[in-house]
Amino acid sequence: MALLFIAKDPNTNGTQCPTAWVDDEAKEIVIQGWKAGEALLERCRETGSIPETEAVLRLPIRMVDALREACDVADRLGVR
Incomplete structure (x- = not known):
């Protein structure tokens, strides 16, 4: 199956928004999200430290429900 779309941020126009x-x-x-600022x-x-290979x-x-759903889907698929 590979990559299974879960949800986009419900309060955006559906493009260029946080996604799970x-x-x-x-x-x-x-997860697709907004880049953290320097502060x-x-x-x-x-x-x-934050390694170069991480972000x-x-x-x-409001994305909590999407993250919960992603976790539930992973559990149902036996992704562990």
Whole structure:
């Protein structure tokens, strides 16, 4: 199956907005979100470094249902 679309941010026009998918082959939840600004990155770095291969993304709290659904889909597919 590979990449399964879950949802886009419900409060946007449907393009260029936060999105959630489940990749059952890679066993990952895939998220498109807004890039974190430098102030947020600095606060995140207080917990530890952020490797070049990783990113900090921001999602509106209204995406919680989409993230829960992605987790539920991953569970149903046995993606663990």
